[in-house]
Structures are given as C-alpha cells and as structure tokens.
Amino acid sequence: MKLVILDRDGVINHDSPHFIKSPNEWIPIAGSLEAIALLNQSGFRVALATNQSGIGRGLFDMATLNAIHDKMHRSLSQLGGRIDALFYCPHAAEAKCDCRKPKAGMLEEIGRRFGMDLKGVACVGDSLRDLQAGVACGCQPILVRTGKGEATLQAGGLPENTWICADLAEAVQRIIAEDK
Known part of the structure; x- marks a missing residue:
C-alpha cells in the first residue's frame, strides 16, 4: 500500500x-485539491493528521469541525479526490497529550489503522512540528512553503533530508516521481 500523510x-x-x-x-x-486527486489516481491512500486546538480552546465545537471537513470532502469529491482517513488532535497545547504534533501519537495511530510501518511514507506539512512528528515515525519530511512554510524554512532547524516544495501540487509531483 502507498500512503501519504498531510497536514x-x-x-x-x-x-x-x-x-x-x-x-x-x-x-x-490553488491546486491542492487537484494534487490530492492526482495522488488518489496514482494509487496512493491519503491520511490527514491535523492539530485542531481550537476545539480545546473553545473557539469552535465538533459539529463545526465536522462541517469544515464535510466541505473539504465535498470539494475533493467534485475533482475525483478523497481523504481516506482523517485524524485530528482536539487538545490545547497545555493538555500535553500524546496526539498533538510534534508528538507522534496521531501518526502512530495512522500506521496502526493502515496496518503498516510508516518508514519512508511522505509526510507533508508547513510547520516544524508537522515534520518532527513524521520523522519520529520514520517518514520522509516534506515542507511546503504555503501557510507557515516560508517562516518555518527561514527559522531553520529542519530535519535532515527534508524536501522543500513550493506547495502541495509540487510535493505531489515529486512523491509520484520518486515512486516510479
């Protein structure tokens, strides 16, 4: 099975x-939903691992998070794409849980659910904590320059071997090329 983990x-x-x-x-x-659809069409399963501390902070509730994800799923399906599994950490940083990135709990759970070792699995994020969680599981870290990515790149301290890509579309092109 081929898997990619996305923030x-x-x-x-x-x-x-x-x-x-x-x-x-x-x-x-722009281009992110099409990139996920391309991953799907290229035989990859796609898992989402996202910190959602807004729940723990009381900024929104589970019904709202579900509505946000429904919009994402509908938008993806219109392009022939899908997220195969969605994992989120609802805790605020103060909770010191094991699922909140940079800890690896959420990614370890993805590995268990898919019944696979995550060594070499592409893990795409825009922050250092996304990459750190992936590296802890043996994933290939990929930093996109979108979101917080440019600031993360400028701050330095990236894991060795991190691929730097302009956006998810470029990251997906490289993931697919490396798979061949």
Missing part, C-alpha cells in the same frame, strides 16, 4: 492566525 491548515487550505473556525473560512489553496 491540513497551510497545506490543503489557507491558514489563519485566528484559526479556521467555520466552513466559510476553509478556503483551499
């Missing part, structure tokens, strides 16, 4: 320093 905010959709708190605020980055 959500800043990778698939535009991010906001004030959180994405409603379906109206969820706006896909």
